[in-house]
Amino acid sequence: MERFWNKVDKQGPDDCWEWQGYCLKGHGRLQYDDCVQYAHRVSWQLNIGPIPDGKCVLHKCNNRPCVNPDHLYIGDYRDNAIDRSRAGTNPKMKMNEGDVRLLRDLYSDGWHYKPLMWLFDLAESSVHRIISRTTYKWVT
Numbered sequence: 001m002e003r004f005w006n007k008v009d010k011q012g013p014d015d016c017w018e019w020q021g022y023c024l025k026g027h028g029r030l031q032y033d034d035c036v037q038y039a040h041r042v043s044w045q046l047n048i049g050p051i052p053d054g055k056c057v058l059h060k061c062n063n064r065p066c067v068n069p070d071h072l073y074i075g076d077y078r079d080n081a082i083d084r085s086r087a088g089t090n091p092k093m094k095m096n097e098g099d100v101r102l103l104r105d106l107y108s109d110g111w112h113y114k115p116l117m118w119l120f121d122l123a124e125s126s127v128h129r130i131i132s133r134t135t136y137k138w139v140t
Contacts, residue, residue: 001046004030004039008067016066026064043067044074056080082138095120100130100139107131 007021007030019028019039028039044057047069051057058080061071075083095103103116107127116127129135 004032004042004046007039013068013070015068016061016063016071017068018063018065019067023065028065028067039065039067040072043069044072048072058083094122094126095130095136097136097139100136103127103130104139 007019007028008017009020010017021039022029029036030039030042031037032042032045038057040059041051041057044051052074055074055076056079057072058075059066059071060073061068062083063071066072099120103120106116106119113124113127116122117124120127122130126135
């Protein structure tokens with residue numbers, strides 16, 4: 001446990017505590033329990049307890065190197081995808097919530113698919129799925 005905390009820039013209780021060791025794509029990584037794990041998951045295990053099977057440890061702060069247990073929470077893969085979309089860190093999701101709202105508003109104002117496709121650089125099927133709320137269901 002001391003080895004873990006030696007690699008953390010621990011600030012105030014409400015601040016992000018950033019991992020200072022090895023990082024990959026922004027997330028801290030370290031050897032723990034005989035395998036390489038994300039630092040925020042190790043922080044959860046050390047401070048809160050086991051991570052339920054099939055669950056993710058997510059960041060309330062959207063700061064990938066943060067290991068402050070008060071900034072972490074348990075979610076599923078869908079929650080993780082939504083979080084990443086909101087933070088703009090999901091490479092598979094081209095739109096942020098503001099873009100989705102704007103596209104839907106423009107469609108409601110009478111815009112047709114073609115100009116929306118051009119404006120947002122999307123395929124027609126993507127525009128349709130956003131308008132019909134097949135994708136980005138949580139965006140109101």
